[in-house]
Amino acid sequence: MAIRNILIQDDPALYKKCRPVTVFDQRLKQLVDDMTETLLQSGGAGLAAPQVGVLRRVVVVLDVNKDPEEVIVLINPELLEVRGSERMPEGCLSFPNVWGYVTRPSWAKVRAQDVNGNWFEKEGEGVVAQCFSHEHDHLEGHVFTEKIEEFIDPEDIQKA
Ligand code: ZN
Numbered sequence: 001m002a003i004r005n006i007l008i009q010d011d012p013a014l015y016k017k018c019r020p021v022t023v024f025d026q027r028l029k030q031l032v033d034d035m036t037e038t039l040l041q042s043g044g045a046g047l048a049a050p051q052v053g054v055l056r057r058v059v060v061v062l063d064v065n066k067d068p069e070e071v072i073v074l075i076n077p078e079l080l081e082v083r084g085s086e087r088m089p090e091g092c093l094s095f096p097n098v099w100g101y102v103t104r105p106s107w108a109k110v111r112a113q114d115v116n117g118n119w120f121e122k123e124g125e126g127v128v129a130q131c132f133s134h135e136h137d138h139l140e141g142h143v144f145t146e147k148i149e150e151f152i153d154p155e156d157i158q159k160a
Contacts (some may be wrong), residue, residue: 001037004052006093009143011053014094018048018055018139020076024117028058028075032115035060036071044093046131048138051094059135064127072122074112079136080121083107088130089152092144100148104130 007013021028031054039047039060049058059077063070084106091099108129111121124132134144 001033003041004034004038006038006042006047006051007053009095009098009145011094013050013053013055014138014143015141016050016055017141018050018057020057021113024075024113024115029115031056031058032060032073032075036073039071042093044091045127046135047093048135050138050141057139059139061124061128061131061135063124065125072124072128073114074110074122074132074135075114075117077110077112077132077136077139079108079132080111081109082129082133086126086130087149088127090130090134090144090148092134094143095145097154098145098148099152099154100145101150101152102130102134102144102147103149104133108132110136 046061049056057076059074061072063072082105085103086106087101087103090102107125109123
């Protein structure tokens with residue numbers, strides 16, 4: 001496993017729609033392993049492949065509702081169903097020092113493939129639903145700053 005370099009705000013890779021994964025090979029497993037390690041080391045809650053410069057539909061999300069926390073790997077994820085809405089403080093590993101309030105679903109169900117290509121469904125609530133939505137946006141070439149309703153001073157976050 002290796003830590004990958006996370007691309008920062010103006011990088012063109014963050015603004016491109018990602019292609020589906022069609023080959024479930026060792027290279028994909030390596031990408032997923034590296035993304036998992038990079039996420040865990042970063043202290044973030046989710047990471048999408050375009051953030052490490054790979055324009056494929058792969059995301060990893062930290063399931064903070066589990067104890068111990070688990071990494072959810074989603075390949076070719078689709079948002080099947082969303083419910084509710086919650087306005088929460090949000091950040092992104094590609095935008096260090098940018099924080100803002102974004103309204104996201106409070107519950108979401110996704111359908112995705114695992115590293116072997118098997119389809120499964122996964123439900124998430126709270127921060128996990130927020131992450132499913134945030135990471136799915138990355139795959140469409142969208143970033144959270146487009147959705148910020150109110151910016152938060154980073155100093156206020158550090159105090160919280
Ligand atoms: Zn992000």
